[in-house]
C-alpha cells in the first residue's frame with residue numbers, strides 16, 4: 001500500500017497481533033504564535049503487547065522530521081525506520097515500549113493540528129481534527145479504530161492560553177514563558193477521537209448534575225468556547241441549555257451514565273465539517289456562532305448537531321466500529337438521534353421530523369441515485385474509501401432506515417436493544433452482527449432478511465399509487481406499485497386527504513400496512529370515497545420516493561399549499577422535487593408551484609429548501625431557452641414575497657436572501673443597492689453584516705460592484721467571515737480576469753485554507769456566468785490527477801467538486817467527462833467516484849432539460 005494510505009487488510013493484520021496498553025503524548029506548541037514556525041515538537045510513548053514476539057509492525061506518522069525512535073531501550077535510525085508515513089519497527093517483544101520524537105507541522109487545511117490567526121486581534125488559535133486518520137499528523141500512533149487505549153496528554157503552550165483535551169487537566173505548571181498542562185488519562189478510546197484545543201479562547205462554564213439509580217450523583221462540568229472576537233455573538237446559554245436537555249434525555253433512553261467525565265464544546269475557525277464527537281471535547285464549526293440574524297432553521301440545525309455529537313458519546317465513542325465499513329453504526333444512529341432527540345428532549349424545535357423528511361432525506365435520495373452509491377454497510381478497502389464515505393448514505397439514508405426499523409420493531413425493542421448494546425460492548429468495537437444480535441433479542445424478530453434488504457443493498461424504491469374507482473367515485477382498488485433494483489419490505493402509512501369546509505386539504509383517512517414485492521393492494525381502501533390526494537409514506541415512516549396518481553397530482557397543482565399538516569406538506573414538496581429531478585415534471589412546472597405556494601409555507605426550513613431548489617431548477621434543469629424568463633419570475637416572486645412578509649420575521653429574511661440570489665434586472669439590483677446604501681428600506685428588515693455580503697454578492701455577480709466598494713466593505717468587516725465573503729465576491733465578478741484570478745488562486749498555490757478554496761470555487765462557478773467558465777472545462781479535466789496527487793484530500797475534494805463545469809449543459813462537457821473517465825481507469829478510486837458523481841449531476845440536468853423542453 002503506497003504513501004499515506006492504510007488498507008483494511010493491514011489494519012486487521014496489526015490488530016491480530018497487537019494490544020495497546022496506553023499512550024503518553026507530549027506536545028509543545030509554544031511556537032504557535034510565531035507564524036514563521038512551521039512545526040511543533042511531538043513525543044509519543046506507546047506501551048503495547050505483541051502476541052507474536054519477533055514480529056515487526058509500524059506506527060503511522062505524517063511529520064516533516066523524525067528525531068528519534070526507541071524500541072525497548074534500543075535506538076533505531078530514523079533515516080531507515082521512517083518512510084514519510086510509517087515508523088517501521090522489528091523484533092517486537094511480548095511487552096514493548098516505543099518512543100517516537102518528531103517535529104509535526106501546523107496545519108492550514110483543517111487536517112491534524114490546525115492553526116488560525118484572527119485578523120481582528122492577531123490572536124492565534126489551535127485545534128485538532130483527525131477523523132478518519134489524521135491523529136498521525138500530530139503524534140505517532142496505530143491509526144485504526146479498533147486499537148483502543150487510554151491516552152495521557154501533556155501540552156506545553158504559551159502562558160496566556162488555555163488548553164483542553166478529552167480528559168480534564170490535573171495540573172498546570174509555569175514552564176519558562178509557557179505553561180504545561182498535564183491531563184488525566186482518558187478511558188480507552190480510538191486514535192481518531194483524541195483532541196487538543198488550545199488558545200486564548202473565550203469560555204462559558206456551567207454544570208450538569210443527575211441523580212443515578214444507585215443513589216450516587218453524576219457530575220458533569222460543562223463548558224463552551226469560541227474565539228475572543230466572537231464572544232459578543234456567543235449565545236452560550238442557548239447552547240448549554242440544549243446540552244443539558246440532551247444529557248437528561250440520553251441518560252433516560254440509554255441507561256448508561258455518560259462515561260467521559262466533563263463535556264466541553266469548542267466552536268473553532270476554518271473547520272471542514274459540521275462537528276466532531278471527540279469524547280469530552282466536541283469541536284464545532286464556528287459558523288454556528290451567529291454574527292448576524294439567522295432564521296430559526298439555523299438554530300434548529302445547530303441544536304440538532306449538538307445532540308448528534310452527544311449521541312456519539314455512546315454510539316461511536318463508548319462503542320466504536322471495528323473498521324470504517326461500519327461507519328454507519330455510529331453515523332446513522334447519531335443522525336437519527338439528532339432529530340429524535342430534538343423532539344424527545346423537549347427542545348423548542350418541534351418540527352425536527354419535518355426538517356428530516358425534507359432536507360436530510362433529500363441528501364440521501366441524491367446520493368443513492370448516483371452510480372457510485374453503496375450499501376449502508378459499505379466495503380471500505382482503505383482510508384481513501386473511508387474519507388468519501390461520510391456521505392448521504394452513511395448519514396441520512398442510514399438514519400432513514402433506522403426510522404423505518406423503529407416503525408418495524410417498535411421503539412421499545414429498538415431502545416432496549418441499544419441499552420444492551422452499550423453494556424455488552426462498552427469501550428469495545430463492533431460490527432453489524434453485534435447490533436442485529438441485540439435487536440433480535442429484544443424484538444423477537446429475525447432481522448437478517450431485513451438487514452439484507454435495507455443495509456446490504458443500495459438504491460431507493462419509488463412507491464406509486466394505482467387507483468381505480470367505480471361510477472359513484474368510490475375506490476374499487478388502491479394498489480402500491482414498488483419499483484427499483486431491489487424490492488424491499490416497507491412499513492408505510494397511506495394518507496387520504498380531502499378539502500374541509502375552509503378549503504384546507506386535511507387527512508380524512510390513514511391506513512398503515514406492510515408493502516412487499518412489486519404490487520401490494522391496500523385492502524382497507526376499497527369502498528372508500530376517492531380522495532383529492534393519496535399520499536404514500538404519510539408520516540414518513542419508510543425511505544422511498546413518493547409518486548402520485550394523476551388525479552392527486554392535478555389537485556396538488558391547484559392546492560399544494562393548502563395541505564394543512566406541516567409534515568404532509570413537506571413530504572409533498574419533496575415528492576414534486578424528486579419528480580423534477582427525475583425528469584418527470586418540467587422544471588418550469590416546479591418553479592410555478594414554488595411561485596404559487598412558497599409564500600404560504602410556514603416552515604422556515606422548508607421554505608429555504610424551496611428557494612435553493614427553485615434556483616437549481618432554473619439554473620440547471622430548465623430549457624436554456626426559458627432560463628432567462630425563469631430567472632426573472634423567481635426574482636419578481638422574491639420581491640413580491642419580501643414586500644409582503646411580516647416585518648422582522650425569519651420569512652422576511654429568507655426572501656431577502658432569495659432576492660439577493662436571483663436579482664438580475666435593473667429594478668431588483670436597484671433595490672439591492674438601495675438597501676446597502678440605506679436609501680431603500682423594507683420595514684423590519686435589518687441589513688446586518690451577513691445580509692450586506694449577500695447583497696454585495698448580487699451586485700458583484702452583475703458587474704455592478706467596484707473593487708473599491710468591495711475593499712471598503714472588507715475594511716468595515718475585517719474578520720475571517722468578511723475575508724471569505726470578500727473572496728467570493730471577487731471571484732463572482734463577470735469578467736475573464738476575475739475568473740482567471742480565482743482559478744489561479746486555487747490551482748497555482750497551496751496556501752489557501754479550505755474555507756477560501758470554497759469561496760473561490762463558489763464565486764467562480766455562478767451558473768449564469770457559464771460562458772466565462774466554459775474556457776476552464778478542458779483544463780479542469782487535465783488537472784484532476786495532479787490535484788489529487790499533490791493536494792491534501794480535504795482541499796482536493798473541494799477543487800474537484802467545486803470546479804467541475806456543472807453549468808456547461810451543452811452536451812460537450814458531458815462527453816469530456818466521459819472521455820476522462822474512459823481514459824483514466826487507473827486513477828484513484830476516490831477521485832473517479834467524485835468525477836462520476838458530478839458527471840451524473842450533469843447528465844441528470846440534461847435529462848431534466850429535455851423534459852422541460854417537451
Ligand SMILES: [Zn+2]
Pocket residue numbers: 277308309312330331334335
Ligand atoms: Zn456524526
